[in-house]
Amino acid sequence: MADLRFFDRAGPFSLEELARLSGAQLAQGSDPLRQISDVAALDTALESEIVFLSERKLKDALASSKAGACILAPTLADLAPVGMACLIHPDPKRAYALVAQAFYPQNAPVPWIAPTASIDPSASLGQGVRIEPGAVIGRHAVLGDRVHVGANAVIGRSVVVGDDSRIGPLVSLQCCEIGKRVVLHPGVAIGQDGYGFAPSRDGRHVKLPQMGLVIVSDDVEIGANTTIDRGATGDTVIGPHTKIDNLVQIGHNVRTGLGCGITAQVGISGSTTIGDLTLLYGQVGVADHSRIGSGVTILARSGVQGFVPDGSTYMGYPAVEMKEYLKLHKFLLRESRKMGSAKKSSESD
Structure with a gap:
């Protein structure tokens, strides 16, 4: 489970929803309406959480896991313990990544321009941008929609940044x-x-x-x-x-x-x-x-x-x-x- 002081979690999601989001197939006998609250590792998962298995050598860890659901390949489906729901996908890690993105989406930045940001009057700012304290936006720079510029980043003269890009703190462009x-x-x-x-x-x-x-x-x-x-x-x-x-x-x-x-x-x-x-x-x-x-x-x-x-x-x-x-x-x-x-x-x- 992620530390919710630092991360915003969505959900819960039903197994049916997670199967659709990840492109996985819900195994026969799994309840499509069962609610899943989070993603987790095999050894720490709770009954309301989902894990993934990509290698047979981890079968013992899966057997002892308390997870309520698991994403695994068709060739590994027989390893799931009784009572654990299965989502079948040929690439379990990829499917798990898509499920994790559903629980922890990268939301658009809350629009704001810090008073201490330095923005040249000739710069062009798209809609919904967020510019943190100390950032510098140079002359004729162009920021697309929903761009997030971190603290003390420097966007130089005539630099172009496309929509939905995230520029971290202290970046130099x-x-x-x-x-x-x-x-x-x-x-x-x-x-x-x-x-x-x-x-x-x-x-x-x-x-x-x-x-x-x-x-x-x-x-x-x-x-x-x-x-x-x-x-x-x-x-x-x-x-x-x-x-x-x-x-x-x-x-x-x-x-x-x-x-x-x-x-x-x-x-x-x-x-x-x-x-x-x-x-x-x-x-x-x-x-x-x-x-x-x-x-x-x-x-x-x-x-x-x-x-x-x-x-x-x-x-x-x-x-x-x-x-x-x-x-x-x-x-x-x-x-x-x-x-x-x-x-x-x-x-x-």
């Missing part, structure tokens, strides 16, 4: 266009100069003007203290539905496709392109001008340079296909053991 329904968590910095210099042997490096923008597409979410540099010539582009974790660095002229996932402490160097539905796990490093295809998975702490084909899984430093990496790892392990055995044998002689 310049030279960028932000799409609709975008969420920027605290401390995000978008549109600052990319790292571009003409090096010199005398140490007097010459700065290259960064004249592009950052384009953040619709339905993107960007985690706290992530930075995205604007393009040098041309734009840095974050594709629609991409989800970026905290503490990520994205260099100038990077372009990501649809629905990418980029987790904490990833660094992507300039002019890299990433295809659709690609996942980069924690602390992955990507060298400049790399080309990563669609449907790719790069496992944690890998170092990527060059071309990664569609649908592949890469790991290691330098990153190679997972099968190749594991084969090499087994070889090195086997050889090191041989060397250890040979050393012991020679010492005994």
